[in-house]
Amino acid sequence: MGRIVLQKVSKKFGEIEVIPPLDLTIEDGEFAVFVGPSGCGKSTLLRLIAGLEDNTSGDIIIDGNTVTQVPPSKRGLAMVFQSYALYPHMTVRKNIGFPLRMEKMDQAEIDAKVNTAATSLNLTDYLDRKPGQLSGGQRQRVAIGRAIVREPLAFLFDEPLSNLDAALRVGMRMEILELHNKLKTTMIYVTHDQVEAMTMADKIVVLQAGVIEQVGSPLELYRAPRNLFVAGFIGSPKMNLITGPLAAKYGATTIGIRPEHIDVVASGGTWEGTVSVSEHLGSDTFLHVKVAGFEQVLTVRSIGDIAVKHGDKVSLSPRLGELHKFGADGLRIG
């Protein structure tokens, strides 16, 4: 159904090539997340798929049909925007029903579909309000409702949660995932937040400067980042990347070790260092440790209940099995 294939798709704005030709396949029913720093072209890629931008070359194939020349509304996609993009003069009911009204659907049928969508999104009490009278989370749900009623081949989400506060974001994340489990429709989700990517995705597409750095499941990316960029981008706190003679000792230009793969031991660890900052989160403690001979400060994730403070000496023992090695070209070795 909603299998989306990009073949040699590229995009130029004038002379500037924001997306060099790229290939990508998103399987039917998959939850794909495009993630990358701002300006990496992830939103542009989404807009190319939606048809809001025309691709300069290549082909976009949705459900077996080449849609490169097809107008946005005929591609069978629904999009949820960062700013919600609700129609401010219409009630929630009219907002959700708008795409159906544009299809010239029967009014009774529209009402039925709107009511079903509203019930599944807990919006029944707000149907006669206008978007201005709703909270951020409710507005986002209306935007999702407007997408659902169209029964699209695929949903496109453009940073839908970035305007919500942190607590609401976690809740909406779950709601979107539940929606995906229920509808089993292809979803493409754009975000700059790697936590969202890791928690939601079946398939993560890491982008940088319009180039796909790596495609894979969250754990694939976590376990085996293909290059330094992905290594630094996926995982929180960020992976420690160490260069210099120490890396050379392991036969690499750069070695990477995740904060959770360094243990704090009583004594006799591989590295000895001084704690510069310790962040107590309750469940975990993040230690920032200065180790003699390292340029960077090491981040170490430790158990929550550890009595370490600024200036304390600690002994660190990295799990060598979890060490990532990168060559001079930034690519993974082994």
Added chain:
Amino acid sequence: MANRTIPRLLQTPAIVLLLFWMLVPLSMTLFFSFIRYVLASTNRPEWTSPSISNWRGFGNYQYVWNQDSFWLAIQNSLLIVCSILFLTVILGVAIAILINRTFPGRGIVRVLLISPFFVMPAVNAVLWINMLLDPVLGLQGAAVAGANDLVALLRDAPVVGSFFSLWPQFEPISFRATQTSAYAVIMMVTWQWTPFAVLILMTSLQSEDQQQKEAAILDGASRWSQFRFLTLPHLARPIAIVVMIQAIFHLSLYAEIEIVSRGNGNKNLPYYIGELVNNNIGAASATGIFAVILANIVAIFLLRMLGKTLME
């Protein structure tokens, strides 16, 4: 209490000034409207100066109320104001949408579009009635003459000649005539005030949310549907403002009426008052009070109609 007295004392001069500004003319008008006050009254010289002894009660009001010309003036006032509002809003929306896109020379086009607004009303009227609408010397005369010449030429042409020989001679329209002078006023004021509507509506169009439009495109809305369901509701508020401001301004049109035909056929309420004031100040004042009432009715009507849009 003391800390309140001082600010109030300091406000007093401004308030007193404003009160006088409003109350003195209004109460004088009210007073004159209840007395006999006729400037050229040779038979009754005592009427030529305002005095309480010339009390007439509601006589002036009754006199004005029974004049056909008074009702004609009200009718003309409403016709002119409503027509101008209707035309400027439609033209304003159309032009604002047309120039709200990037094209070469947009800056110059915008400046040219705004420029009619900076022409003085009297100059505007003189230009239109003499240079554009004049049936002999104006553009209209030239255009009609040209069209007649063309038809005359085509009458002699082969094949189509028989068709054009059925055509009548075009007659230029005199816009100073009783039947047409109001249209001339409507045309010239519309030309002058459309830029005002364009200016306000254009700024509003620029603040329109582009993501909403994209969402509508994805929802399958045609260009017309986007205009009908997104742009037009977005413009409701600025249109309300344009209508309110223009209604206030155009109820008091004077220069154009004077220049086009001196009130022949297009006499509105201010012009009617102006004529009465030359002699019968009592009746003019009574008409003035009627005008105040009419303006208030229009204002209440507009506020009721548009208030909802403005409050949202």
